[in-house]
Amino acid sequence: MNLINISNHPLDTDIKRKACRASIITDEHKPSELKYIDLRVLIKHYKDINGVETQYALIPDYIFNLRADNSTFVNPATGEYVDSSFQGAMGEADYFIQVVAASNVSIDTVSESIIVRGDIYARFNNYAIAQIVTWM
Numbered sequence: 001m002n003l004i005n006i007s008n009h010p011l012d013t014d015i016k017r018k019a020c021r022a023s024i025i026t027d028e029h030k031p032s033e034l035k036y037i038d039l040r041v042l043i044k045h046y047k048d049i050n051g052v053e054t055q056y057a058l059i060p061d062y063i064f065n066l067r068a069d070n071s072t073f074v075n076p077a078t079g080e081y082v083d084s085s086f087q088g089a090m091g092e093a094d095y096f097i098q099v100v101a102a103s104n105v106s107i108d109t110v111s112e113s114i115i116v117r118g119d120i121y122a123r124f125n126n127y128a129i130a131q132i133v134t135w136m
Contacts (some may be wrong), residue, residue: 001108006119009045015056016046019124021111022063028097035093036069039114043124061133066070066118068092 001021009015022042028035041064045056070091075082079099082089090098100110118124 001111003044004112004115006115006124008062009059010122010125016048016053017124018044018046019119021108021115024093024107024111026093026097028093032070032091032094033089035097036067037093037096039068039090041066041115041118041124043130051122062127062130063133064113064118064124064130066123068096068114069100070094075103094127116135 003018003020005021006017009017019041022040025038025040026036028037030036043062043064045059045061046053048054049057070093072092073084073086073089074080074092074095075086075096076088076090076098079095081092096110096114098118099105100107124130
């Protein structure tokens with residue numbers, strides 16, 4: 001999966017951020033109330049230096065975890081978050097498993113849409129809950 005542009009750094013808007021799927025962890029065979037999908041998202045930081053977008057070495061790469069489970073409900077027609085009282089609501093984990101299994105949508109396309117939605121909901125702004133990536 002290619003890096004996609006997401007919102008700039010929340011504390012310094014001159015620092016651009018890009019994201020991609022690092023991994024997916026799931027156990028779709030558990031009972032519905034225990035199902036989950038963890039999308040681990042790699043965030044890299046960039047800054048324009050003399051007009052050239054360059055990886056910003058002062059901020060390390062981070063991994064953020066986005067978890068979909070069935071305690072969060074979505075509209076099965078759109079994937080948008082809804083209240084459990086919404087007629088036909090389904091668990092978010094079941095929704096994503098169904099979308100991937102029932103269509104020709106690539107996992108990259110699904111991952112990208114989840115990353116974009118995570119960015120809209122500011123899921124990549126709390127660095128205290130992220131893991132610093134240490135490359136060997």
